[in-house]
Every structure is written in structure tokens, then in C-alpha cells.
Amino acid sequence: MKILDQDADAVAPVSFGGLIEKIEILRSTLRWATRLERPDIDKLLRQSNTLREEALKLSYQARFVKAAAAGPAHVAVSAAARRQALIARSFVFEGAFGDNPKLLEALEIAEKAAPTELPVLIDGESGTGKELMAKVIHANGSRADKPYVSVNCGAIPDNLLESELFGHKKGAFTGAASDRRGKFESAHGGTIFLDEIGELPLAGQVKLLRVLESHEIQRVGSDETMVVDARIVAATNRNLRRLSEEGKFREDLFYRLGVIHLTLPPLRERKDEIPLLIAFFGDEAAEMLKRRPMKMTPRLQRFLLDYAYPGNIRELRNLIYRISCLSGDTADFEHLPEDIRPGPAERTADGGGAAVVANSLGEAKRVASDAAEKVFLERGLTEVGGTVAELARRCDMNRSHLQMLLKKHGLHSKDFRRHASSAGSQESGGDGGGDGSVKRQD
Numbered sequence: 271m272k273i274l275d276q277d278a279d280a281v282a283p284v285s286f287g288g289l290i291e292k293i294e295i296l297r298s299t300l301r302w303a304t305r306l307e308r309p310d311i312d313k314l315l316r317q318s319n320t321l322r323e324e325a326l327k328l329s330y331q332a333r334f335v336k337a338a339a340a341g342p343a344h345v346a347v348s349a350a351a352r353r354q355a356l357i358a359r360s361f362v363f364e365g366a367f368g369d370n371p372k373l374l375e376a377l378e379i380a381e382k383a384a385p386t387e388l389p390v391l392i393d394g395e396s397g398t399g400k401e402l403m404a405k406v407i408h409a410n411g412s413r414a415d416k417p418y419v420s421v422n423c424g425a426i427p428d429n430l431l432e433s434e435l436f437g438h439k440k441g442a443f444t445g446a447a448s449d450r451r452g453k454f455e456s457a458h459g460g461t462i463f464l465d466e467i468g469e470l471p472l473a474g475q476v477k478l479l480r481v482l483e484s485h486e487i488q489r490v491g492s493d494e495t496m497v498v499d500a501r502i503v504a505a506t507n508r509n510l511r512r513l514s515e516e517g518k519f520r521e522d523l524f525y526r527l528g529v530i531h532l533t534l535p536p537l538r539e540r541k542d543e544i545p546l547l548i549a550f551f552g553d554e555a556a557e558m559l560k561r562r563p564m565k566m567t568p569r570l571q572r573f574l575l576d577y578a579y580p581g582n583i584r585e586l587r588n589l590i591y592r593i594s595c596l597s598g599d600t601a602d603f604e605h606l607p608e609d610i611r612p613g614p615a616e617r618t619a620d621g622g623g624a625a626v627v628a629n630s631l632g633e634a635k636r637v638a639s640d641a642a643e644k645v646f647l648e649r650g651l652t653e654v655g656g657t658v659a660e661l662a663r664r665c666d667m668n669r670s671h672l673q674m675l676l677k678k679h680g681l682h683s684k685d686f687r688r689h690a691s692s693a694g695s696q697e698s699g700g701d702g703g704g705d706g707s708v709k710r711q712d
């Protein structure tokens with residue numbers, strides 16, 4: 271009985287004609303089989319699994335062609351429609367959020383690249399979502415249920431690089447106590463994500479180039495070559511073209527890696543996404559911290575919309591998590607990290623910006639009144655050196671009511687005690703927002 275040669279077929283390129291031929295062979299095998307032994311049944315099962323995978327691959331390729339054909343139509347389509355179209359094509363976003371045209375363009379390129387075997391090079395500043403995009407590419411390809419292995423090329427010491435990527439034989443070097451497989455082997459059948467590829471030393475670049483050309487690896491200390499089938503996605507926040515001009519990155523490797531080159535824009539170039547991202551991360555943080563989503567003072571909202579985010583989406587995400595963790599009901603400047611917190615001049619520039627961001631006159635009034643109340647309390651606490659009873663007496667106010675107001679504004683009387691008042695007195699004169707208390711604590 272003729273059973274298909276599994277290994278020979280596994281490397282042949284997939285085509286509809288080839289697939290149909292294999293199905294025919296399988297059918298005639300079954301038709302003419304007089305009786306099947308267990309090993310034959312196992313073999314046939316393996317063959318049908320291969321055929322199933324190949325059929326899936328072809329369907330992904332068909333999807334790719336469809337997506338590619340749909341390309342030019344995007345030009346005049348709105349951002350929402352483009353995202354909707356991706357959803358309709360069952361695109362897997364892996365949590366990538368936003369409707370900015372540049373981001374959508376990157377997602378659309380990822381969609382087209384995903385079902386192919388072509389290497390993808392992703393660049394962009396730190397925190398722009400390069401790793402997330404690599405996962406998107408993996409998740410939308412035919413290898414989605416195969417391994418995704420991430421390697422940080424910048425974090426591996428030079429002398430361990432080869433062993434880390436390609437594995438080693440027991441005794442290959444001091445400390446090689448047993449055989450070990452490398453990242454490429456682990457990624458066989460799936461995707462290998464080479465992060466910070468710009469940090470790869472020249473010697474490592476030569477070896478990587480060889481793998482890209484031959485699809486073969488050798489464990490350190492072994493003469494045997496192994497075929498590896500790992501789809502390569504690489505990322506960098508450096509300018510590889512410039513590095514290659516300077517002789518620090520091999521030009522041939524640059525071109526091989528960047529068959530599809532995808533650049534993620536910094537957040538300052540997609541500011542229109544910030545409100546959406548704030549809302550998204552705010553909800554995410556609330557869920558994680560098991561709290562109600564926080565509210566923000568208008569001036570904090572305005573600050574977050576205008577800020578330059580050198581750390582991009584990662585910085586925005588971290589800020590929202592920090593603010594959600596530190597604030598009570600309403601977050602304000604004092605919940606920002608001190609190094610980015612606006613100085614007194616910026617805070618008073620428009621009296622707190624209450625009227626600018628409020629959605630209605632009523633809200634503007636309430637916000638302005640809250641801001642004035644806070645300034646009044648801060649100034650009062652500074653004058654009485656943090657003695658709440660004295661402030662209550664001077665304002666002719668019930669002490670517990672005053673305590674409640676201090677709590678509402680996140681003010682702590684101890685921050686205004688005499689020994690801490692030197693820094694405080696600098697800010698007490700006419701500070702429109704009053705985040706002085708926390709600054710003093712810092």
C-alpha cells in the first residue's frame with residue numbers, strides 16, 4: 271500500500287493543484303486498502319492533518335489576496351469605517367486600540383503581511399507598540415496556534431548569543447551541562463520576534479543572515495544542521511538605515527529583514543487618539559485596581575491631551591494606572607509624577623482651565639467653585655500651620671465638615687505643619703490649582 275511520504279511533502283510549496291493531488295492520493299489509498307494496521311492508520315491521520323493545515327494556509331493566502339485587492343479603496347474611507355472593515359475581515363487586534371490613520375495603515379499592512387512568510391521589520395520610538403504589532407502579525411497568520419517566541423537581542427551577552435539563538439550541545443563550552451535548544455528551534459513552525467535587533471553585534475548579524483538565507487541552524491558544538499521554519503518579525507527603535515551607513519548594521523541583513531517595513535508613529539503624531547486611549551486605559555486600570563473609573567479635573571485632562579509623551583503609549587498607560595491608583599474620586603496634578611507635574615505658573619495660566627474643558631456651564635461653574643474651594647483651604651492651612659481646629663475656628667466652620675472638605679480635595683493637614691511650610695509658602699500665594707500638599711510630601 272502506498273502511503274504518502276510525509277516529510278517530502280511537508281516542505282513542498284502549498285498550491286490548490288498540489289493539495290488536490292494529495293487528497294486524491296489519500297482517497298485512492300483508502301479506496302484500495304484491504305485492511306489497515308494501526309501504524310498505517312496513524313500515518314493516514316498525520317497526512318490528513320497536514321492536508322488540513324495546508325488547506326488553512328491556502329485560505330489565509332486567499333484572505334491576503336482579498337485584503338490586498340481591497341487596498342486602494344481605503345483612501346477615501348473614514349477611520350471608523352476602516353477599523354470596521356478590519357473587524358469584518360475577522361482581524362485580530364490583540365488589544366491594539368485607536369483610529370488614527372497612521373495606526374490603521376500600520377494595522378492594514380500587518381493584515382496583509384500576516385498570512386505570508388515574508389520577514390517584517392517594525393520600527394518606531396520606545397513604547398509605540400512594536401511588540402504588540404508583532405503579536406498582531408502572529409495572531410493574524412496561519413501560524414497563530416504555533417509558538418510565538420520573543421528574543422531581546424539587546425539583553426543577551428555577546429558570548430551567549432549564539433547559544434541563546436541556536437542552542438548548544440552538552441559540553442560545547444564551560445557551563446553547557448546539557449543539550450539545550452535555542453530560540454529558533456523553539457519557534458519552529460511559528461514566529462520568532464527579534465526585539466531590539468539594532469543591538470545585535472556584527473558577529474550575530476552574520477549568523478542571523480545565514481539562517482535567513484538557508485533556513486538552517488547549527489547548535490553550538492554540533493556539526494549537524496537542522497532545518498528551521500520560523501517566521502521572522504524584528505523590531506528596533508533605532509534607525510537601521512543610518513546604522514548600516516555607519517557600518518554598524520549589515521546592509522544586506524537590513525534589506526532581508528525589512529521586506530515589509532512598518533513604522534509606528536509616536537503618540538505626539540497621533541494625538542487624536544489620546545482621549546480614547548485615556549478612556550480605554552482608565553477602564554482597564556479601574557478593573558485591575560477594583561475601583562470605580564476615576565474622574566479627572568479639567569486641567570489634568572487638558573494636560574494629558576497636550577503632553578508630549580516621550581515614552582509614548584507605554585508612558586500614557588503607566589500614567590493612567592498611576593493616577594488611578596493614587597487618586598481618590600477625582601484626579602488632579604498632584605497625582606502626576608513630580609518630574610512632569612506642571613509648575614505653578616502653568617497651573618495658574620488660565621485659572622485652572624475649568625471653563626475650557628467643562629462640557630456645560632453648570633459643570634464649568636462646579637469645577638471653578640471646587641478649584642476656588644481648594645485654593646482657599648490650602649491658603650488657610652498654610653496660614654494656620656496645618657492646625658485644622660484653628661482653621662475651622664477662623665472660618666467659623668464645623669470641624670468635621672472641614673475635615674470632609676480636606677478629604678475631598680486630597681489635602682493633608684500634616685503637610686502644612688510649620689516645619690514643612692517653607693516650601694508650602696512659596697506656592698500658597700495665588701496657586702490656581704493647589705497641588706502643593708503632595709509636592710511637599712515628595
Ligand SMILES: Nc1ncnc2c1ncn2[C@@H]1O[C@H](COP(=O)(O)OP(=O)(O)OP(=O)(O)O)[C@@H](O)[C@H]1O
Nearest residue numbers: 365366367395396397398399400401402507583584
Ligand atoms: N495601539 C495600542 N492600543 C493599546 N495599547 C497599546 C497600543 N500600542 C501600544 N500599547 C501598549 O503600550 C505598551 C507598550 O507597547 P510595546 O511594548 O508593544 O511597545 P514597544 O514599541 O515594543 O516599546 P519598546 O521599544 O520600549 O520595547 C504595552 O502595554 C502595549 O500593550
Ligand SMILES: [Mg+2]
Nearest residue numbers: 400401465505
Ligand atoms: Mg518592545
